[in-house]
Amino acid sequence: MTNWRAVIIGFLVATVLGILGLAIPGVGQLAAGLIGGFVAGYVAGGGLLRGFWHGLLAGALGGLVGGLLIAVFVGLAGWTLGPAGAMISGAAGLGILALAIFVSFVMALESAIAGALGGLLNPDRPDYRGYDAPRY
Structure with missing residues (x-):
């Protein structure tokens, strides 16, 4: 079962670090994706495959949001340039x-790769009901 809390936390970590990483183009975003995926996998726990899955979801969500922001920016830029700009931005779309x-x-x-490492480092696996089992 997917731990959406872990996915959202990983996504938020990657987003914040990605914004801060704009000071170091390329490397900053790469590190942000790796750290965000690691956090998602670690928070989800449960081993290699569970960490991989949660890191994958956090990274995909970040990529979709980033692509959406780029598309909105280009659409607004084309809209301000009138009909010719709209045609150009449509082709660029x-x-x-x-x-x-x-x-x-x-x-x-x-x-996903970083999430697998995070999940491997946190082997505690939640039980089937979606919350942590009590430890006696």
Whole structure:
């Protein structure tokens, strides 16, 4: 069962670090995806595959939100330039869609690998009801 709390925490960590990472282009975003995926996997716990899954979801969510923000920015820029700008931004939209899908895959894969490591470092597995089992 997916621990959405872990996914959202990983996504938020990756987003905040990605914004701060704009000071170091490329490296900052790579580190943000890795750390966010690791956090998602660690919070979810449960081993390698569970960490991989939660890191994958956190990274994919980050990639989709990033692609959406880029698309909104280009759409608004085209809208301000009038009809010619709208045509140009519409044509550019297809390229942006392809770029957003590619970025989502890259962010999801790097976050998934880091999430697997996080899940491996936190082997405590929640029980089937979705909350942590009491430890006696």
